[in-house]
Amino acid sequence: MLNALWLIPAAPFAGFVVNGLFGKRAGKSFVSAVAILGSLLAAIFGTVAVFQYHALYPHGERYVDLVYNWFSSGNVGADVAFQLDPLSVVMLLVVTWVGFLIHVYSVGYMHDDTGYFRYFAYLNLFLSEMLILVLGSSYLVMFVGWEGVGLCSYLLIGFYYKTDYAPAAGTKAFVLNRIGDFGFLIAMFLMFAYFGSVDFARVSQLAAGGGVEPWLLTAICLLLFLGATGKSAQIPLYVWLPDAMAGPTPVSALIHAATMVTAGVYMVARSNVLYRLAPDAMMVVAVIGGATALFAATIALRQWDIKKVLAYSTISQLGFMFIGVGVGAFSAGVFHLVTHAFFKACLFLGSGSVIHAMSGEQDMRSMGGLKTKIPHTYRTFAIATYAIAGLPLASGFFSKDEILASAWATPYFPTVGKIVWALGTIAAFCTAFYMYRLLYLTFDGKFRGTHEQEHHLHESPSSMVVPLWILAILAIFGGLLGLPEIFHAPNFIGSWLAGAVPEIPGAHHLIEIPAGSEWTVMIVSTLIALAGWWVARSMYKDKQLDTDRAIEQRVPGLARAVENKWYVDEFYGATVVGPLKQLSIFFWRIVDGIIDGIAAMLGYIVAGIGDLLRFFQTGNVRNYALMLFAGVVVFIWIFT
Amino acid sequence: MPSTQAYLMLSATLFCVGLIGVIIRRNMITVLMCVELMLNAVNINLVAFSDRLSSLEGQIFAIFIITIAAGEAAVGLAIIIQLYRLRTSINVDEARELHG
């Protein structure tokens, strides 16, 4: 298996081709069989490869499988090659197995959809591209997967293209990701220009070898991080992710929670050598991560759409991961990535099950009392909520705790580290609060929907329930992978990933967390999480919606701002997308006094340039001749 | 025999007259004539340089230009006739259906 790593992404790709060509005519069982087989084969191939790899390279050396030389010119070139190292292994296992579970779940969820074959074809293609992303041995191959998952993501967000909002959401995701990709591209060109290579190991080696200008490393790291903010939905490019919930729910679980959106975290962890040599860039990552974690968590506090809460929660959790990789605790960031994949996939699939049961209703105000109607969904959802809230001994508890402890103890920027820790801790409180609010509003109290919906309430088929339980179990016990040092138990994931974080001169290695601060942070986190849970319980378990009405009466302005997601969407709508059409909305917002004037100018200028260019295109040939003449004059003027 | 500079001045003047003619005249025939004027300005340049450098290349080029200018005129007149057939006018200002 090791000398044919390309088979791993090829398996789902074959599924995509078969379903794309024949799926339209074939039956649903054929389509789902092909799709599941594709993902299962990828998972099996991947697992076999991991075992072989572990047997051959027990210390986590890098194994590269060269497929062929892509192009080379002189001493610069790029290969199509796949690699396995501790980091890739972790991502590979998560992506293939979670991907497989979600394929299985989708069979039940999408059963009545007319676009059945299209859905599975896209899903297979996504899996294939995601595997290229995590297995690629250079930034370039990674970028191929990066763009590929993006394309699938847009197509799947816009899957329900007959609605008004889904195509718009797809376009939005696309545009914001382009901004991020621009950073990634420039970073790659810089690497080519200064290192002559984009191979991970080669770039790291040259960067660590010394003699590289610090500004260059900082620039590359910041540009890469710009790419990460787009793909992983961080401030300032996060606004596409909540809208991405327009896609089918299993897609939200797979692409917009468990795998694709974590690509940015993976990239930063992958580039850990560069980042450790550029602490300034790391600080930016950590601060942006902390700010996003808190910001998104506050927005989640007052959302009504069950998927929107989870979407903002995802953004917030991704912020935690960036805190982890930003403060230098790369293994902690990746550990949280793994546990988050378990519990967030479980939550999304659970919410899908709820929506399925509610005949498509997503508003929590119409739910309530579902505890007894859909017991399996309720139990798995409660378990995953327990895990994400960071309550003791579940997976989220250990991973989040390790991140916060590392932020507290980071040697790179001790003062800022404390601030980031504070941001994260407050965000953790919010997390526990909004998740339990969601749980109580959905499953406790009385049913608030229509009579018809109540009549149709039913537990989902076993193809949906089984993946839920598997993920729920992982969400509880996944934490055992990375127990903290103070427990005197082996930290599997930490020691495993240590191989991916080489020691380099002039930079810190792994973060040593003093036992004292570890205990302190752990106790504080636990108390905070318990407080969040307790507040949510006292406010929502019995009183349900009354609480929110009361809040609205007391602090109307702030509540509305939070409910409207701090108006950030409107800000982007006015500046980036469709400047002409949005301009009017935009000025109206200015009157609202929310968006600042510089951004107004930007949108206005872009629209103005378009108008100006059209104005010059008069259609009169004599004017064109005049412009020709003017062009020549300008030429000569520039020259002299 | 005037100096090369004098020829250059003449040709530059002719060239500018031609260019300005294209910009300000509305009648397509006049525009065509102005284009020919510009080409002939180039010919003067080439021949003057050819004389000064005692190199024949410039004169050969001038003959090529004259030949092709004739072809160009043929194509131009054909387009003018077509324009007139469709619009009964050869005012270039009136042909502005394509814009933006």
Add this chain to the structure above:
Amino acid sequence: MNWNDVAVLLPEIIVTIGASLLLLGPFLRRKPRPAGMSLGLGAGQPAEVSTGDESAKWWMLALLVITAISLIGVSWAAEGLALSAGFSQMFALDAFSIFFKLLFIVVIAMVALLSDDFLRESRYSAWEYYSLLGFALCGMMFMASGVNLITIWVGLELMSLSSYILAGYYKNEEKSTEAAMKYFILGAVSSAILLYGISLIYGVCGSLNLMDIEKSLSTLISNDALMFGIMLLAAGLCFKVAAAPFHVWTPDVYVGAPTPITAFLSTASKAAAFAIFARIFYSALHDFHLDWSNVLATVSALSMIVGNLAAITQTNIKRLLAYSSIGHAGYVLLGIISLSDWGIRGILIYTTVYVFATLGIWATILMMRRHEYAGEEIDDFEGLSKRAPFWAFAMVIFLLSLGGIPPTAGFIGKYYLFSAAIEAGYGWLAIIAVVMSAVSIFYYFKIVVAMYLREGKEADMVITRPLQVVGAVALAVTLIFGVLPAPLITQVEQSSHWMATRAAVPHVGR
């Protein structure tokens, strides 16, 4: 008479004779056409369609095949000669020109296939049409091979005159005639500007031969007349490649011309212009790089910005592609500005991949065509993924290639050009280029959104065999050179080797 020279010219001779014979096609047919048939532009009503016109396409393709074979034969025979310049150093058959000539032949063949439907529907004479395409090809081949400014200019004019007529080939359409008129006037003016520049260069260097110009420039200190000449020459060339601020003709002509001719103008004609652009600036003017590079850098930046920003607000797809082609001209100019082996390779690679992706797009557009100008709005693409899933997918690949997203071929081209710019110290230009590529993806994506995420109209599509062939070839090239670019790159390295060595000559001038 030197027979070696004639042998070197064989492909051009064949094209010339062939194109002339095509013009006589109607008379050579078994059943002569009734009286009153048309020849040339000014004639009256379009001739009645007869089955004889069908064979014109096959004769044209046969001519192209023979030309290609003779070209390959000649180049094989002439191998070993680094630069076999014949006819008193007027005409060179080198690897660079062979690369472009083969490209032109393939592109003209594809344009001929694209034209099939249009000719059948419009009922204009196919013989004249193909004959003009043949003459245009001849002109382009001379452009690629010209090492003397006379040859280059004559080739350029032959191509331009043919394309003026072709742009107005819808004789009864005001738009088409208007396009021809605009193209003609502006083309003639730009040609005069170019010539004026050439005459000044001739006056300073004392020769029209590129090698002699290079030699005399290496000993020359900059002077005003020379710089004036170079600037005017550059302005004329920028017009031909449709770079801002000399781009104004592009949108109008692209929209007005018959779609297959728009395809020709946006691919072959542009590629030929870039071939001479690169040839002149790499082999003759490299010593004055410092002087012209800033001007061209400005042009490049302006083209990228104007082209891509103006494209955003367009709804007509021909106009959108016109503006986007202005942007692409800006990218290719990066290769000329950087004046390095990477730059020249970038030009060749990018031209190739751009040409094929663009032809694929035009083929898809022609499938949507219902009658003369219809099927050209972005709205017409709505729901294409339902009506023709394969072609919708192919269209996505073409657009991704134009946007430069791996693993399509467009990425490789952009990669070479942008790296060349960075390497040559034009980091700011590379940044503009990357930003503008990001912008371009936005409007390309409008088409993808229309195809995949909108309800389709029930418009009929005409997917004929020739269009399928063109689309399939373009798709294959775009994908294969994206995934496996090594053969193309090797070929390009050989073809540009001589030019690259010119670029490496130390700059003595200033």
